Amino acid sequence: MSGYPDEPSGHVSASVKGAASRADARRNRERILRAARDLVHGPGELKLNAVAKACGIGQGTLYRHFPTREDLLVEVYRHEVDDLVAAAPQLLATHPPVAALAAWFDRVAAYARVKRDVFAAVEAATWRDLAAHSLGPIGEAVELLLAAGRSAGSIRTDAEAQDVIILIGWLSRLDDTELDSRGPRLLAILVDGLRTPGREPGT
Structure with a gap:
């Protein structure tokens, strides 16, 4: 046999x-x-x-x-958060800290579109719950990026994850036209503001 x-x-x-x-x-x-x-x-x-x-x-x-439709929308948002959070260590593995942060912000702009449209389509109690549960993982991803930059001397030492979260929060309030026209420029300004004073771009 x-x-x-x-x-x-x-x-x-x-x-x-x-x-x-x-x-x-x-x-x-x-x-x-x-x-x-x-x-x-x-x-x-x-x-x-x-x-x-x-x-x-x-x-x-x-x-x-x-x-249900809401079950699907909730999972779309959670999936987007998971992808955004996972991108932080992946980018740090292949980019210097400031470049990784800038590339991650590009992902944030895409996430903001999903957040805006999903939150507009689900019940208020649902989006409040989603926002509360996603804040921690996103904050940890931001802190990972900032900590790498602080360690390398390329990100200002007083920058905190909560600062970044507050500043990028407005993205989900913009319509598609504003996101396309203003989003990249505003995020570039934010990256420059987080850079250690006196450091040149790319360093």
Whole structure:
């Protein structure tokens, strides 16, 4: 005997089938979140049937992952926060601290669009809860970036994470036109303000 009874008979074990099913479910979930993130910026209310159509799945599959529109919107926001927080150490691994901070601010601008549109679409109690729970992880990401800059001497020593969070908070209040036209310039001004006095750009 081979010791692998499923192989000669051509049968796939239950564990393999289960792993494949879970992988399919994860892929579907990611596709749903990507489609919803794109569609939440569109005109009118986000429709679950539009999300299902955009990612080529049945509505039943979508409802198994997200029973309500608010469930989906909440997860879109949480996913965006997770990506934003994860970007901080990734950028520090490949960029000097000030450049990493500037690149992270580019991600913040994209996050601000999602935050604005999701918060406008969910109940007030929901967005207050989301804001309260995301503040800590985002603050930790900011502090990681600032601490690296302070250690390298390129970020001013009196800069605090809460300062940055307050200053970038206005981004989610801007419409798309303002974000596109003013956002990059205002974030560049913020980076210059955080830089150690006397340090040249890029140092």
